[in-house]
Amino acid sequence: MSVQQQNLSPTQEIYKKISKFVPEAEWKIHAPLIEKINKIKKEKNAIILAHNYQTPEIYHGVADISADSLALAVEASKTKADKIIMCGVHFMAETAKLMCPEKKVFLPDMQAGCSLSNSITGEDVKLLKQKFPGVPVVSYVNTSADVKAETDVCCTSANAVKVVESLNVDKVIFLPDQYLADYVAKNTKVKIISWKGTCIVHEQFTGKEIEEIKAENPGIKIIAHPECPPDVIAASDFAGSTSGMIDYVKNKQPKKVMLVTECSMSDNVEADNPNVSFIKPCNLCPYMKKINLKKILNCLENETNEIILDSKTIEAARKSVIRMTEIGR
Known part of the structure; x- marks a missing residue:
């Protein structure tokens, strides 16, 4: 008997949608985990946010909101849930915490980092600000809370050009992705001072x-x-x-x-x-792939890996993220 013929409701419809990407043998493991996760998150008034790079069984199976970085930040600020499980990487969980500091935010695996976020620190930004006094700092949302705390306004790839031009200046420090900085520079007359960060994917x-x-x-x-x-x-x-x-x-x-x-x-x-x-690319993000259903379930059941930020960092970093969401796409 095939998986689709079994009585797997309410997961049967999910599998029909993603069966091309998830083998039956794997689905037999995934299905009970999905049912349990979806049951517990309701009991605990928790919401699961998933980035677009998450695997199909997470993206289509347990996520309440599936989106890019900007949309996830906005949804985090709007949710009435008591707890947020971020199925993404560390900076995304931090951003969710910045958007709703009164809520508990969890990351299923604390080792789910980001090569871009790791390429720069808050201290690096302080030095850049000393080197270019008075020049506003625009930081990609793919950065740590420490970097955001030293930033005037954040951006995503969706609104990077719009954010830069909203400052009405002739020069900005744009961090940390050098290729996104190059893309922005080609689409605006504002002079871009960039950093040498890259995405490993x-x-x-x-x-x-x-x-x-x-x-x-x-x-x-x-x-x-x-x-x-x-x-x-x-x-x-x-x-x-x-x-x-x-x-x-x-x-x-x-x-x-x-x-x-x-x-x-x-x-x-x-x-x-x-x-x-x-036609598929073959570049997986090893950080995104640290998140799986078992870790999500453990996170929900035991409330492990909570994101903790001090009030000073939250106050400073939150401003740059809120400003980003106000500018929009």
Whole structure:
């Protein structure tokens, strides 16, 4: 008897949607965990927020809100839940805590970090501010709370250009992704002072690879993330944020597409757009993949890995995040 023929309600419909990406053998393990997680989160008035890079069984199975960094920050501020489980990486959990400091925020694995966030510290930002006195600091949301505390306003890849131009200055310090900084510099007249941080997922792609994929797949649409190197963006048909990439596929429904980003995002977008054929990248984020159903369940049951920030950091860092959400996309 196949998994789809078994009485797996309410998980049966979930599996129908993601069966292409999750083998039956794995689903037999996932299904009872999903049922238990969805039961306990209601009992504890907890909400599960999941980033687009989470695996399909998390993204489609237990997440109450699945979105990019900006949307997750906004949803964290609006939730009436007592507890927030962030299925993402550490800076995202910190950001959720900044948005609602009165709530308990948990991260299923404290080792779920980020190469971008790790590339810069609050002390680094202080030194930059000394070197460029009076120049406002725009920090990508992919940064620690310590960095956000030294920041004038945060941004995401969705609103980076809009945030920079909202300051009405001729020069900004833009941290920490060098490729996103390059992308912003090409789309604004504001002078960008950048940092040498990179995303270990997006920096692996090359323009040559994109050209080869286009040659092998006539008519394919290549959609790149701004964290990719400039030659990748130049070779692509469209460059946009996580939400922008999703909207492109949803609205344009290309016959064949490749999302130049993290693997699981392609799986999740494909599940929502079954009429589109996807050519998959193979760059997994090892940090995002530290989150799994067993860790989420443990986090819910035992309330482990709570995000703790001191009041001084929360007060300073919260301002830059709130300002970002007020500017919007």
